[in-house]
Amino acid sequence: MEALVVRGPMFHSRGDEEAFFWWMRRIRAVQRVSSRGHDLHIQLRPGAISADERREFRSIFHRYGMDTSGLDGL
Numbered sequence: 001m002e003a004l005v006v007r008g009p010m011f012h013s014r015g016d017e018e019a020f021f022w023w024m025r026r027i028r029a030v031q032r033v034s035s036r037g038h039d040l041h042i043q044l045r046p047g048a049i050s051a052d053e054r055r056e057f058r059s060i061f062h063r064y065g066m067d068t069s070g071l072d073g074l
Contacts, residue, residue: 004074008040009064023060029053029074049074 011017032043061068
């Protein structure tokens with residue numbers, strides 16, 4: 001199982017954090033996502049990631065001001 005470890009976003013409220021994790025878990029390629037300190041650990045499901053899933057990752061990373069360079073290898 002492939003894992004993506006990235007610097008997590010800064011949340012402005014509890015609802016903001018809940019919305020982020022809800023959106024992240026909606027991406028079919030995501031098996032599990034957890035926060036460890038300042039980092040996010042995103043466990044990916046086996047198999048290829050679709051163009052739509054890549055677009056969702058880029059959208060959420062952009063929306064929350066996260067570095068998208070870690071997505072280049074997906």
